[in-house]
Amino acid sequence: xxxxxxxxxxxxxxxxxxxxxxxxxxxxxxxxxxxxxxxxxxxxxxxxxxxxxxxxxxxxxxxxxxxxxxxxxxxxxxxxxxxxxxxxxxxxxxxxxxxxxxxxxxxxxxxxxxxxxxxxxxxxxxxxxxxxxxxxxxxxxxxxxxxxxxxxxxxxxxxxxxxxxxxxxxxxxxxxxxxxxxxxxxxxxxxxxxxxxxxxxxxxxxxxxxxxxxxxxxxxxxxxxxxxxxxxxxxxxxxxxxxxxxxxxxxxxxxxxxxxxxxxxxxxxxxxxxxxxxxxxxxxxxxxxxxxxxxxxxxxxxxxxxxxxxxxxxxxxxxxxxxxxxxxxxxxxxxxxxxxxxxxxxxxxxxxxxxxxxxxxxxxxxxxxxxxxxxxxxxxxxxxxxxxxxxxxxxxxxxxxxxxxxxxxxxxxxxxxxxxxxxxxxxx
Ligand SMILES: Nc1nc2c(c(=O)[nH]1)N[C@H]1C(S)=C(S)[C@@H](COP(=O)(O)O)O[C@H]1N2
Ligand SMILES: [Mo]
Numbered sequence: 001x002x003x004x005x006x007x008x009x010x011x012x013x014x015x016x017x018x019x020x021x022x023x024x025x026x027x028x029x030x031x032x033x034x035x036x037x038x039x040x041x042x043x044x045x046x047x048x049x050x051x052x053x054x055x056x057x058x059x060x061x062x063x064x065x066x067x068x069x070x071x072x073x074x075x076x077x078x079x080x081x082x083x084x085x086x087x088x089x090x091x092x093x094x095x096x097x098x099x100x101x102x103x104x105x106x107x108x109x110x111x112x113x114x115x116x117x118x119x120x121x122x123x124x125x126x127x128x129x130x131x132x133x134x135x136x137x138x139x140x141x142x143x144x145x146x147x148x149x150x151x152x153x154x155x156x157x158x159x160x161x162x163x164x165x166x167x168x169x170x171x172x173x174x175x176x177x178x179x180x181x182x183x184x185x186x187x188x189x190x191x192x193x194x195x196x197x198x199x200x201x202x203x204x205x206x207x208x209x210x211x212x213x214x215x216x217x218x219x220x221x222x223x224x225x226x227x228x229x230x231x232x233x234x235x236x237x238x239x240x241x242x243x244x245x246x247x248x249x250x251x252x253x254x255x256x257x258x259x260x261x262x263x264x265x266x267x268x269x270x271x272x273x274x275x276x277x278x279x280x281x282x283x284x285x286x287x288x289x290x291x292x293x294x295x296x297x298x299x300x301x302x303x304x305x306x307x308x309x310x311x312x313x314x315x316x317x318x319x320x321x322x323x324x325x326x327x328x329x330x331x332x333x334x335x336x337x338x339x340x341x342x343x344x345x346x347x348x349x350x351x352x353x354x355x356x357x358x359x360x361x362x363x364x365x366x367x368x369x370x371x372x373x374x375x376x377x378x379x380x381x382x383x384x385x386x387x388x389x390x391x392x393x394x395x396x397x398x399x400x401x402x403x404x405x406x407x408x409x410x411x412x413x414x415x416x417x418x419x420x421x422x423x424x425x426x427x428x
Contacts, residue, residue: 031321063103070094073104076172079160084112085215087154089175092305092327093312097354098179098362099149102242105178108154108258110215113244116264121212121248123190123232127269128205130195137248140232143185143193148231148254149361151329153177153300155257155284155406161393162402165413165424169312173412173424174305177329179362182252184233187226187268199270202227208275209251212266219260220274221253225298229254229360232265255331255360256298257406259284289401300331302390303409304338304365304382315420319373324351328363330384335363337383342369344377344413344427345392351380359385376416377427393426 033039064071073088080086090106107113118137126132157176160166167173191207199205207226210218221230231252234241241247246263253260259279274280285293306326309315315322324342328335334357339348351365365380382390393410400407415425 071104073106074171076167085110087156087176089171090178091171091312092175092177092307093170093310095307096325096364098327098364099237100178100180102180102236102239102245105180105242105245106154106176107244108176109213109244110217111213114213114264115243116212116248118248123249123265124267125190125194125270126267127208127271128196128199129191129270130198133190133194135190137234140185140190140234140249143189145183145185146231147181147183148229148252149179149181149358150252150254151177151179151300151360151362152252152258152261153303153329153331155259155297155300158303158408158410158412159405161410161412161424162397162404162408165426168424170305170307170310170412171312174303174307174327176258177327177362179329180236181238182231182233183235183238184231184249184252187230187232187251188228190232191226191268191270194270196270199223199272204272206271206274208267208269208271208277209260209262209265210267211246211262212264216266217259217262217279218275218277219262219279220271220277221256221260221298223270225253225256226268253298255300255333257284257300260298284406286400286406287403289403291403297407298331300329301407301409302328302330302332302335302382302384302388304328304335304380304390305412306340306378306380306414309378309416309420309422310414311422311424314422315371315416317420319371322369322371324367324369324378326351326365326380328357328365328380328382329361330382330386330388331360332388333357333385334359334361335382336385338363338365339381339383340365340367341379341381342376345379345411348381357385373418375418376414377425378414378416378422379411379427381411394428 071091071094075088087108121137123135154176202223205223206220210216233252234249249265251262251265287293328338338351340351341348351367354364357363396410413427414422416422
């Protein structure tokens with residue numbers, strides 16, 4: 001291995017504690033046991049076949065079986081001073097497919113997750129509209145609905161990695177993302193209900209959206225986006241939004257940074273200029289090397305990560321068939337291709353997309369290899385339908401410097417060792 005590896009191992013290994021499974025490599029290259037070997041799990045009558053299981057009344061609303069209790073959201077205590085204004089991370093290293101179950105989808109709150117009943121819910125549309133309106137939840141349910149799958153990524157995802165390899169696990173480096181099927185009413189429908197004639201030329205108009213929680217989390221959105229694909233959503237993955245994701249109603253702003261996806265949506269004001277709120281000036285902007293900041297960086301650039309093998313999902317078998325898998329996404333449209341390298345970027349192989357990329361939604365990729373048991377520097381590289389290719393860390397630093405927190409979409413490297421264990425590193 002000639003590439004240089006850099007990591008801040010000791011400090012970050014400490015917080016991971018039990019997160020890494022104990023598995024090491026086992027002998028044998030086979031994918032299945034040879035027939036004929038005595039195996040009590042095959043030859044004996046098992047306990048679970050000797051009596052009855054639970055009745056259908058045992059679990060009116062099911063949770064994952066207890067053996068899966070490590071597939072949970074985790075937070076990193078030292079990242080924030082208080083859990084009320086904090087973040088936790090989706091266990092992407094342990095999931096497959098693309099849909100994130102709500103129960104383990106990351107949460108980001110500025111003033112905690114509030115409890116708001118449907119009966120107490122109101123949405124106001126005001127400002128430069130023909131007739132200001134207030135909708136109840138029941139009113140919203142009477143408008144034609146749409147269903148769409150979209151990812152929601154916090155702009156701070158991967159934000160700890162600018163200065164060097166930092167957090168040891170895909171959950172922590174890339175887990176500020178979830179991908180759900182939303183059911184809701186296009187914001188366009190509600191704006192048209194209020195009437196936009198009063199706004200005049202829509203090309204230079206904005207909306208300001210805010211939540212009902214104490215933080216209100218207000219953001220300005222240009223009118224053309226508001227009228228394009230923004231959804232006022234009340235269901236995710238078929239069921240009501242969870243409290244932590246904005247029950248009963250949240251804004252879905254496809255492809256744009258998570259901060260704009262206002263939860264507990266209470267107000268949409270049509271305006272002739274952006275508000276320049278805290279969340280779009282001192283926060284969620286990127287300071288460059290020369291001290292100036294990038295403005296209006298709403299779209300999430302194409303990005304990908306290998307979810308397994310990875311530090312929390314080590315290889316637990318010997319050489320032979322190995323499934324490498326991960327996620328790719330772009331705020332500008334569909335993923336068209338993902339490449340994977342096992343040697344730190346010298347040779348790339350095109351991975352297999354589980355299905356055709358969907359616009360502004362996660363794509364799952366697989367690369368099946370015959371692992372020779374030697375160490376690997378695993379990386380993935382996403383391409384989207386605009387022709388954009390995910391940059392290396394060095395390429396990104398060249399244009400963005402190292403002052404940023406947000407919008408780090410660089411290529412991630414896992415150093416997979418002969419033991420099958422993996423570590424977050426940088427290659428140069
Ligand atoms: N009202 C309100 N909306 C909010 C927030 C908030 O604190 N309050 N956090 C924002 C941020 S920064 C992100 S990344 C997303 C996270 O959505 P989630 O908690 O459903 O994952 O919600 C956004 N919407
Ligand atoms: Mo965020």
